[in-house]
Amino acid sequence: xxxxxxxxxxxxxxxxxxxxxxxxxxxxxxxxxxxxxxxxxxxxxxxxxxxxxxxxxxxxxxxxxxxxxxxxxxxxxxxxxxxxxxxxxxxxxxxxxxxxxxxxxxxxxxxxxxxxxxxxxxxxxxxxxxxxxxxxxxxxxxxxxxxxxxxxxxxxxxxxxxxxxxxxxxxxxxxxxxxxxxxxxxxxxxxxxxxxxxxxxxxxxxxxxxxxxxxxxxxxxxxxxxxxxxxxxxxxxxxxxxxxxxxxxxxxxxxxxxxxxxxxxxxxxxxxxxxxxxxxxxxxxxxxxxxxxxxxxxxxxxxxxxxxxxxxxxxxxxxxxxxxxxxxxxxxxxxxxxxxxxxxxxxxxxxxxxxxxxxxxxxxxxxxxxxxxxxxxxxxxxxxxxxxxxxxxxxxxxxxxxxxxxxxxxxxxxxxxxxxxxxxxxxxxxxxxxxxxxxxxxxxxxxxxxxxxxx
Amino acid sequence: xxxxxxxxxxxxxxxxxxxxxxxxxxxxxxxxxxxxxxxxxxxxxxxxxxxxxxxxxxxxxxxxxxxxxxxxxxxxxxxxxxxxxxxxxxxxxxxxxxxxxxxxxxxxxxxxxxxxxxxxxxxxxxxxxxxxxxxxxxxxxxxxxxxxxxxxxxxxxxxxxxxxxxxxxxxxxxxxxxxxxxxxxxxxxxxxxxxxxxxxxxxxxxxxxxxxxxxxxxxxxxxxxxxxxxxxxxxxxxxxxxxxxxxxxxxxxxxxxxxxxxxxxxxxxxxxxxxxxxxxxxxxxxxxxxxxxxxxxxxxxxxxxxxxxxxxxxxxxxxxxxxxxxxxxxxxxxxxxxxxxxxxxxxxxxxxxxxxxxxxxxxxxxxxxxxxxxxxxxxxxxxxxxxxxxxxxxxxxxxxxxxxxxxxxxxxxxxxxxxxxxxxxxxxxxxxxxxxxxxxxxxxxxxxxxxxxxxxxxxxxxxxxxxxxxxxxxxxxxxxxxxxxxxxxxxxxxxxxxxxxxxxxxxxxxxxxxxxxxxx
Numbered sequence: 001x002x003x004x005x006x007x008x009x010x011x012x013x014x015x016x017x018x019x020x021x022x023x024x025x026x027x028x029x030x031x032x033x034x035x036x037x038x039x040x041x042x043x044x045x046x047x048x049x050x051x052x053x054x055x056x057x058x059x060x061x062x063x064x065x066x067x068x069x070x071x072x073x074x075x076x077x078x079x080x081x082x083x084x085x086x087x088x089x090x091x092x093x094x095x096x097x098x099x100x101x102x103x104x105x106x107x108x109x110x111x112x113x114x115x116x117x118x119x120x121x122x123x124x125x126x127x128x129x130x131x132x133x134x135x136x137x138x139x140x141x142x143x144x145x146x147x148x149x150x151x152x153x154x155x156x157x158x159x160x161x162x163x164x165x166x167x168x169x170x171x172x173x174x175x176x177x178x179x180x181x182x183x184x185x186x187x188x189x190x191x192x193x194x195x196x197x198x199x200x201x202x203x204x205x206x207x208x209x210x211x212x213x214x215x216x217x218x219x220x221x222x223x224x225x226x227x228x229x230x231x232x233x234x235x236x237x238x239x240x241x242x243x244x245x246x247x248x249x250x251x252x253x254x255x256x257x258x259x260x261x262x263x264x265x266x267x268x269x270x271x272x273x274x275x276x277x278x279x280x281x282x283x284x285x286x287x288x289x290x291x292x293x294x295x296x297x298x299x300x301x302x303x304x305x306x307x308x309x310x311x312x313x314x315x316x317x318x319x320x321x322x323x324x325x326x327x328x329x330x331x332x333x334x335x336x337x338x339x340x341x342x343x344x345x346x347x348x349x350x351x352x353x354x355x356x357x358x359x360x361x362x363x364x365x366x367x368x369x370x371x372x373x374x375x376x377x378x379x380x381x382x383x384x385x386x387x388x389x390x391x392x393x394x395x396x397x398x399x400x401x402x403x404x405x406x407x408x409x410x411x412x413x414x415x416x417x418x419x420x421x422x423x424x425x426x427x428x429x430x431x432x433x434x435x436x437x438x439x440x441x442x443x444x445x446x447x448x449x450x451x452x453x454x455x
Numbered sequence: 456x457x458x459x460x461x462x463x464x465x466x467x468x469x470x471x472x473x474x475x476x477x478x479x480x481x482x483x484x485x486x487x488x489x490x491x492x493x494x495x496x497x498x499x500x501x502x503x504x505x506x507x508x509x510x511x512x513x514x515x516x517x518x519x520x521x522x523x524x525x526x527x528x529x530x531x532x533x534x535x536x537x538x539x540x541x542x543x544x545x546x547x548x549x550x551x552x553x554x555x556x557x558x559x560x561x562x563x564x565x566x567x568x569x570x571x572x573x574x575x576x577x578x579x580x581x582x583x584x585x586x587x588x589x590x591x592x593x594x595x596x597x598x599x600x601x602x603x604x605x606x607x608x609x610x611x612x613x614x615x616x617x618x619x620x621x622x623x624x625x626x627x628x629x630x631x632x633x634x635x636x637x638x639x640x641x642x643x644x645x646x647x648x649x650x651x652x653x654x655x656x657x658x659x660x661x662x663x664x665x666x667x668x669x670x671x672x673x674x675x676x677x678x679x680x681x682x683x684x685x686x687x688x689x690x691x692x693x694x695x696x697x698x699x700x701x702x703x704x705x706x707x708x709x710x711x712x713x714x715x716x717x718x719x720x721x722x723x724x725x726x727x728x729x730x731x732x733x734x735x736x737x738x739x740x741x742x743x744x745x746x747x748x749x750x751x752x753x754x755x756x757x758x759x760x761x762x763x764x765x766x767x768x769x770x771x772x773x774x775x776x777x778x779x780x781x782x783x784x785x786x787x788x789x790x791x792x793x794x795x796x797x798x799x800x801x802x803x804x805x806x807x808x809x810x811x812x813x814x815x816x817x818x819x820x821x822x823x824x825x826x827x828x829x830x831x832x833x834x835x836x837x838x839x840x841x842x843x844x845x846x847x848x849x850x851x852x853x854x855x856x857x858x859x860x861x862x863x864x865x866x867x868x869x870x871x872x873x874x875x876x877x878x879x880x881x882x883x884x885x886x887x888x889x890x891x892x893x894x895x896x897x898x899x900x901x902x903x904x905x906x907x908x909x910x911x912x913x914x915x916x917x918x919x920x921x922x923x924x925x926x927x928x929x930x931x932x933x934x935x936x937x938x939x940x941x942x943x944x945x946x947x948x949x950x951x952x953x954x955x956x957x958x959x960x961x962x963x964x965x966x967x968x969x970x971x972x973x974x975x
Contacts, residue, residue, distance in 0.1 A: 166889060172877045186888040192876030195865055195894070202900050209900070209961035215946045216965040219939050223971040227830055237832060237887065238970045244892025245968075251893055311877065 035435040038400035038454040041346075041355035042299040043433055044337065045147075045307035046292070047173055048330055049132065050314030051383045052362035054393035055416065056083040057103075057327055058112055062413045066388055068374025069324065076108020080407040085327035091335075095273045095281075098339075103331035106338045111401050111453050114409040115391040115416075115423035116361075124385030128314070131363035131383075136174040138427040138445060145185070146177035147430055151305045153185040154439045163246055165302040170291045171309030184239075187305075188247070193258055193294035200257035200264070206248055213245060255297050258290060267300050267344040267352065277336040279329065287312060287326070292333045296340060299356060300347065304437055313362060317378030334360065338397060357398035357436060359429075365392045365416065387417035394429065396453065400436065403453040424450065534816045535798040541821070543792050554826040556582060557933045558975075560589070563818065565833065565975050566783050567593040569602040571841035574928040590818040594811050600634045605836065605853070606782070608871045610673050611653050614880045616873030618655045619699075619709050622747075626652035633810065640775055640808025644674050645762030649755065651710035651747045658696045658710060663688030667761075674765050676774030686728040690761040693717045693724065693736055695744055712745045712754065714738055719757075732764035775810070776800045783817045785831040830974045834883075835868030835891075839898060842967045845930050847910030848902045862901075865894035896968055903963035905956040911963055913955040920944050926959060930966045 055062035060071025060081035072087030137143035167187035169176035254264035280289025341353035366381035367388035427447035560581035671679035717724035719735035789796030843850035867884030
């Protein structure tokens with residue numbers, strides 16, 4: 001066949017047409033099997049790593065030893081009392097012409113798992129690395145796959161469309177761990193959405209050179225053929241480069257270039273608006289905001305699961321000074337997600353809220369604090385394996401959460417020990433999140449699914 | 456094609472059953488390039504000599520003599536490493552097919568200097584010259600030493616984002632001295648294991664066992680067991696970290712010494728798990744912590760105890776040999792040919808740790824020149840530097856060029872680079888995932904723009920077809936194939952009003968992203 005001749009103008013016009021098409025066509029939601037009463041198409045994990053001191057945000061009634069910051073008001077029909085650090089003033093959003101309520105004000109829309117332990121009844125884990133590994137893989141050993149890699153391997157979306165937007169790990173967490181048979185299932189891993197700055201400017205040159213890449217790729221196949229003894233390694237490299245070619249154009253979507261394309265809009269909000277909501281717009285100081293906005297964009301483009309890791313919460317000292325700011329920053333992300341998920345279109349005309357679940361996690365809670373001051377001798381807190389460091393408080397929210405405002409489990413306000421029933425295991429939460437995304441967790445976790453949160 | 460004895464053409468491959476070179480003694484090719492005599496002066500009719508003559512007669516290609524004759528006797532002496540390999544190959548009936556001159560030259564440049572040579576470099580620097588000659592020259596270059604220093608960042612995992620730069624520069628100066636031949640490997644190891652630039656990296660919270668663990672990985676080639684790390688860690692007990700504000704909200708660690716922690720005659724710090732070693736520091740009326748710069752020679756001698764202990768271990772030399780073999784061959788030769796590995800170990804010990812000589816042994820060996828050895832993939836740093844060489848784009852390195860550091864780190868390179876996004880020190884990633892592939896594509900787009908790719912612009916006196924051929928040759932270092940030139944030219948013709956600069960830029964991006972370019 002005679003190759004079609006394209007003038008440069010035709011070339012660019014074709015590119016413009018291509019760019020107007022949805023880069024990741026969304027697929028019918030019904031394609032995902034339903035294993036719980038509710039189903040989610042998207043999961044956003046806010047990983048407040050370092051060992052988040054949970055009570056000052058999510059257990060306002062805890063005693064001073066565990067929550068020296070006080071409590072916020074209860075809102076709606078919430079069964080739990082937010083801590084003072086989840087409260088705070090409303091933020092002004094000029095670009096939206098609105099105010100952003102504090103996260104405490106949405107407590108009636110959040111479910112809280114009170115007491116999540118790595119291994120309830122087992123040995124306490126105090127080491128960061130081990131705690132992190134158990135959090136992200138729920139493995140008791142050296143598991144091969146983190147949650148995101150399991151999703152990438154098992155999610156129905158990838159069975160039928162290998163080009164679907166992958167799960168995303170922002171900030172380098174072991175949720176992206178993928179060794180052994182999972183090596184090919186690594187999610188997209190980036191240290192920050194900053195690496196996307198300016199990428200959308202190169203979409204034209206990238207697409208323009210695509211035709212040349214096809215030619216060279218053809219030559220590559222011949223090269224690989226000549227290296228029969230080492231084909232496997234070269235095939236893997238070729239496969240990775242092919243993925244890069246496929247995703248390269250998609251990942252130059254202006255909606256992902258949050259810093260370089262502030263006016264780019266998707267689903268009803270511009271990049272600048274998103275950054276403003278998360279406290280990362282002009283003059284903003286959020287350490288989370290850019291990444292949270294990126295996570296939201298990834299979900300809009302079809303990613304089923306995104307985790308954001310911010311190592312800000314290992315407050316062994318100087319917690320008095322640093323933690324209120326960093327806790328408020330986390331609260332801002334929660335409030336911002338609540339605000340935006342209800343306003344952004346999911347591509348099918350429905351709010352993204354309806355199909356998205358957000359969860360906040362960490363690898364430990366904290367202890368070794370003075371009953372009178374609430375801090376250790378360095379003005380901070382530690383993680384030594386007492387119930388106060390074992391039992392974490394993990395909130396969830398989003399349309400599919402049917403237990404909004406409820407608390408699942410109870411902790412003693414004096415000791416943070418689980419009362420009435422054992423703490424929930426990390427594996428149970430992981431299994432639940434997989435089931436929520438339509439992935440059968442049985443091959444991975446024997447722990448029970450938390451059906452009561454998603455009836 | 457080069458003169459006889461140069462980077463030999465494929466038809467002189469080892470499996471071609473060539474004649475024995477007619478020269479003094481029994482001539483054999485040393486690696487790719489030429490004949491090596493039997494070990495004149497070896498015990499008369501020793502098993503080695505007999506074996507060598509018979510095996511070489513069967514397996515070794517040789518040249519017609521010019522370059523062989525022009526080489527020094529030292530270069531012509533067969534290495535024990537090759538001799539042992541040949542013995543094994545003969546027993547197996549294995550034959551070796553040599554890589555082409557172009558492939559070998561590219562390997563040498565990538566392995567030794569860290570970038571892919573263009574065709575012009577291959578023609579001017581390798582063609583017609585012996586492998587030993589080229590390798591020796593490269594091993595004497597500053598680029599080689601720079602590449603080695605970067606390799607040691609991987610090995611020692613130090614980071615100038617964490618440790619005070621003076622300490623790292625001092626440590627790097629010693630590493631450089633070793634590659635200049637002024638310091639043996641053993642001496643370097645002993646100094647490194649008592650150097651603030653190394654210790655400070657792993658002593659952030661005063662965990663001596665972490666230092667022991669890092670020392671194991673760096674010099675014994677394996678992780679320490681928990682008891683080993685605990686027992687040996689005590690040898691670094693006198694070291695104390697001192698955090699200081701290095702500006703820009705960054706903190707660095709300066710190591711200092713607590714003279715009371717391992718006080719002579721009071722509480723010596725003793726380890727026995729790998730053999731007896733003790734650190735005993737004279738107190739001499741000292742009342743507080745000492746900066747490294749205030750230590751006496753007697754203090755340093757005491758602090759070098761762990762280094763001396765490590766250097767006594769058989770694993771120490773085994774690990775050094777394995778490092779060289781894996782680095783240059785891309786696989787663990789010792790697992791299949793333990794006698795060859797032992798020969799390299801013996802050479803290292805006999806030379807008191809002359810790493811450069813041992814590297815030359817491997818670089819000029821028959822296995823290095825083998826065509827079918829496992830293909831290696833460029834590191835991100837090597838890839839970036841290669842593309843810059845190819846395009847003419849100015850580029851620094853992980854230390855001097857923030858763009859380079861960021862691009863390489865996104866691709867899984869630049870170990871030691873501080874990532875402000877994650878607040879972590881990056882380590883090398885050998886897996887290419889989605890983001891690594893996209894990051895590489897992004898870097899190629901940047902380095903291949905019309906402005907950056909100054910070496911690729913169309914010359915006034917060449918046609919587009921000639922330009923395409925020139926770019927392909929410049930990139931891959933081989934003659935452009937007629938069919939690939941035609942394919943590219945035909946594709947380029949589809950864009951009727953693309954400028955030649957755009958064609959050059961697009962071709963550059965495509966080549967840089969190809970498997971052939973990254974593999975060697």
